[in-house]
Amino acid sequence: MSLGTPEHDTQEPVQHPSREHSRRQFLTYLVAAPTLAVAARIGADGLAPGTAQAVVPSLPAPAEVLDLGDALILAAAPTANLIVVTVDDAGRVGLALPRAEVGQGITTAVGMLLADELDVPLDQVDVTLADARPELVFNQLTGGSNTIRSVYGPVRAAAAQARARLLAAAAARWGTAPSVLTVSGGVVSGPGGRTATYAELSAAAADPGLAVVVATPKPPSAARLVGTPTNRVDARRMVTGQMDYTLDLDVVPGALPTMVRRPPSINGTVRSVQNLAAVKAMPGVVDVVTVATGVAVLAETFGQALAGKEALQVTWGPGTVDGESNATIQQKLRAATLPFAVPPLLTTTVDAEFDFAMVSHAPMETNSAIADVRRDRAEIWSGLKSPIVAQQTIAAELGLPQSAVTVHVTQGGGSFGRRLFFDAALEAARISKAAGKPVKLMWSRIDDMRHGRARAASFHRIRATVAAGQVLTFEHRVASGETDTRHGLGEILTSVAASLPVGGNLSFAQTIFLTTVHSPYQLGVTTHLLNEVPLQMHTGSWRSVYSANTRGAEEVLMDEIAAKLGKDPVAFRREFLKSDRFRAVLDKVATEGQWGRSLPRGTAQGIGFHAEYKSCTACLVEVDATDPRRPRVTRATIAADVGRPINPRGLESQLLGGLTDAIGTTFRAGLHIDAGLPLEGSYSQFHYTRQADSPRDARVFILPATGEPGGAGELGVPAAVGAVANAYARATGTKPRSFPIEFPVDFTPFPR
Template sequence: MAEQGRRTFLTQLVAAPTLALATRIGADALAPQPAHAVIPSLPAPADLVDLGDLFILAGAPTSHLLTLVLETDGTVVFRLPREEVGQGLTTAVAMLVAEELDAPLATVRVELDDARPELVFNQLTGSSNSIRSLYDPVRHTAAAARARLLAAAARRWSVTVRELDTRDGAVHAPDGRSADYGSLAVEAAAPTLAVLAATPKPEARHALVGRPTGRIDARAMVTGRQRYTLDLDVPGAKPCVLRRPPTLGGTVRGVANADAVRAMPGVLAVVTVPTGVAVVAETFGQALDAKAALQVSWGPGPADDLSDAGIRTKLRAATPAPLLPPLLTPYVDAEFDFAFVSHAPMETNCAVADVREDRAEIWSGLKSPIVARETIAAALGLPLGKVTVHVVQAGGSFGRRLFFDAALEAALVSRAAGRPVRLMWTRVDDTRHGRMRPATHHRIRATYALGEVLSFEHRVAAAETDFRHGLGEIITATAASLPGGLGNGALAQTLFATTVKSPYHFGLTTQTLTEIPTGIPTGSWRSVYSANTRGAEEIVVDELAARLGKDPVAFRRTFLKTDAQRAVLDKAAAEGDWGRPMPPGCAQGIAFHEEYKSRTACLVEIDTRDRDRVRVTKAVIVADVGRPINPRGLEAQLLGGLTDAISTTLRAGLHIDKGLPMEGSYSQFHYAQQRDTPKDVRIHVLPATGEPGGAGELGVPAAVGAIANAYARATGTKPRSFPLDFDVDFTPYPR
């Protein structure tokens, strides 16, 4: 048993021929406790609680959180109750295991757990929370395994454990004897083994954690050996695609030529499901041909009358005016619009399903597999115990795979067709019918006098975000118990309040959200509310600095709340050579963001001399994430955040026209290409201090603000509508 903060971790032996351990939370954490007694160092003020704290609190009572198995060949198998979507989580977790075991990283294999309902809230991947919530349990589990290996070697050699040490995947004695872990796997599993209490290494002794490390799956990914959902060899599973409605959420009224399509070469089935008409065929080519030949009559969808102009009107009408009139004080007023945005992962939505009369088995990239399993079981009318959901590594997500549309569709098609299916969303399907980041409108008013900011009000109106993927249950179950009454409002309000916070001393600061239903399918997009909200605020910070005659960096330094924040900003300004002379039409921009116990500053240089191809030419990003597990993985996360910000700030968005996005591919969505990304990107990760913070969503908001601020300085304009270049310069695909 080991103590960490206020939480106890109990590691127990699992009945198995070789060493197998499971970790669960101790009984002290299972008893009802106030939130501050469960979350280590949880601050009392409600405005300091973040969404990650809610995740940690929700997961505290879950038993059998993690499982580790040591095989006789020395391989360490770690079962991970999270999803790998390219963020590098399996590598970071493997590093934690290898560190505590003193084992080579190459001997650690991380496998993704199937949906496990007993984990309750502990199998949702999101909100930059995986490392924060797993850091202690993973280390304790691996430390317990190391303790049993030492005890097994001590009994074999009739010596004390204190005489032994571990390195390179083996136990070593002072007289030169050694035993590799595989050879000790059976003895270490003995229930009668006397084992000393195990505690993780102090961070000062880390040899692997904190060192830049390549991904454990990198070679498989670049050689094509990495197996994604559609690569799986599921017996009998045949290709499947759907003909989808011409407007979002439209329904099938009838198919005029179903029999003729069934007679086409290779076609095995034509079935109707709630989201469209599915074709199952011998090949994807045959399925696509048959889909195109379908003659379907469609019913309306809930957003058929909506287009961009109408959506903007609705959002502006729903945005409350600032509460504080400027009276006699000078002020800055600003309004901003942000368009809908596609998640656009490289791997489109897909799933494999084998549904029989009495059971079902599903394979898909899922960030919320427990809710997926429950929903699929209910839709099929099967007992939960008869539905198995396998989590497969996915090729990108950015929030998209919190929802399980493809898995549910595949299950329904498989049942209707009476055979296993391999369902693929086309790129057009994914761009047009996938969930998207909601459009938003922002009103900001800041008052100032005598060099001080007196008030800062931010009113946000957004198309309603759908949280029916498990995140809502986590917030509902935990937020109401937090200090200060957080969670008494609506679900979206709680999520907004726990993610959007100003890092500045700006007098009376208020940030509020109003959501309106639109019928448009939405979902959490990387940084959720922060990308737009904090991005807009950082633009206003620059404008406040200009009003007060201050340099943007100096102004931020004055009003930032902590030395840790200023250290990040100072490093970015120094490394980016802030203030250096630049040609006309080129400029620097800087912005700051703090979230999930981490903080970052981004400095960019922009070239606007060709207005048809505005480019970010250089970026310097500095991050303090508390304790980075894999700095190389963190650099990739921050680079990805920069690329998302370049895309959605400059050109990438979705035009809604009569209930359907006009964009249907990357070429139309205008996500950044290689030529749009800066050749000079420098990322600096500050030295480790304290516990790990979140990183996956950290990089977007500051980059949005920095790019917009650089654009404003280069052009002498005030950017207010994003993306900045949002012309329809393409011919839309047919509906």
């Protein structure tokens, strides 16, 4: 894997206790309203793309005019001025980021922005995670590949104002003008060889009487760190086991390890516990309480809690989907698929249908939380991507005012959308209240896979009409299990409804669908429609939400349309892509990946392209399918244009992670639903990508900066899904239609 830059040692961050705001800690607030990123992109890429003149053009899709990320930025704009940068009396720069770090590297990227604006080394910057801040309203949700897009302007503006105040303090001390001063490494230099550190200036800079003009951020050309591949500041702690996750925290004396016995089907209920007294008498067991989600065992150790919950004899009430299986769900989805508008009468059509199974988020860290609930207050610790809604919900559940509930956001061990939901925090609060004791709640891996959130199953029906070497219409109909979005996104979209490029009585799901999914190709009259089936299952936004399946399936069909028109897959895409920017990315990956090179029988190349959230990427893979039941990606090349890349090394990781997700969910990783419950209960059963399944030769190319940052957290999945499926199709001579492709129940399920 190469970005063309040498590796270097990771800087180990210095840990500091939280400090109270005081005169000795300089605070600066953003005072200028931020400029929305959407204004720079509409028209440039969406409304006036560079088109291939020979093709039948398509009207801009809603997501090309204003996407979900734009909507999140609009909703956050009224409170974007509440982002706080601090410079303390030790000269350290700090920011409590109102987002969740779950491994995507945002604390490093934001630290780089601060370091550049304030002219300090990165190891002098501390980016922590903010507690739930209800005054931010819609500005503390992590999702939609939106963190860097949404904080890029406010963080830089706040840091620029901080720098201006420090320079003004130095100028006042020396009786000179700020314009003659320079900064390097957190040291201000002035005429006559005078110098002063940020530590020495912080108190004076905090003086409200200091006269300072509103500052503007530096131009991109002045960047020192931004745009340079940089190791994560927390990488060494992660790989050496020194990173603290929720259950590593020792924040509440006497918090009891807790586990929950859960029902044998989704949303089952507790009717009775037959051996309550016997379990309470087991070694180390402190208490056993019943809550809405099951029976909780509190013990002195997690081993004792696990033994206690396994020993419970519970009579269960039925769940909400007891009769459902993969087969019944797909039957319902097929029946719910909306019809095409263009009949296959006078033109040639290319038609296809695709099934996608449910998929677990499967983060390394299972669901966990610490809760200390008292009569008049509560305190919660958990990895949370929507902490304000978590705080509101927990307060209502406990019968407390929201101000009496403190929610701390902790480092998350993976998410992929999972931690948008706060079910562990809510469950821990319920248990703590019922038992009258603080708890450390841990879900087992089986709990997490069977009762946690998952990507909903979906069915796709696609039709393209072609004539005279052109694509005249393209219709995609999606039927999916309902994706639960009760984590604050609904309120956000409602708040900006007047600005959304969709109208009428559209369903909420369709609104999200249309502001995230769009075709990057000129395919004539293009329509996308979603219909969701309200199965009462535990679903959630899985990485790339609707696009992973929708655009992945479309990339498979692009190869089949190209074959129908007698065109090479890359040449077809190049001809029909909407902009020169897209074509530059495709050209880069085709060149670097040596598209069309000779390969042994049973091995083939596949290509995929995707654009979302003002970014675009292409993926070219080679798949060895000499054993069609054990296909393997042996080589991968990825190119991306993400606008202005903040940390190219972080982007490389994001795109490789998207490829890893695509390999797993395309080939082997999915959930088998049986009698209302997933059969999978461990990584040995949920066949996600292992090291042995990953390509040893994988290269990522980030194109030069253009404009402001686009989203990249989910970008890599859809193109890679298409590329992997297309390579498999060419290697085997088949047309894959059901994913994952190899999906037997090849294990003995754990007891329910």
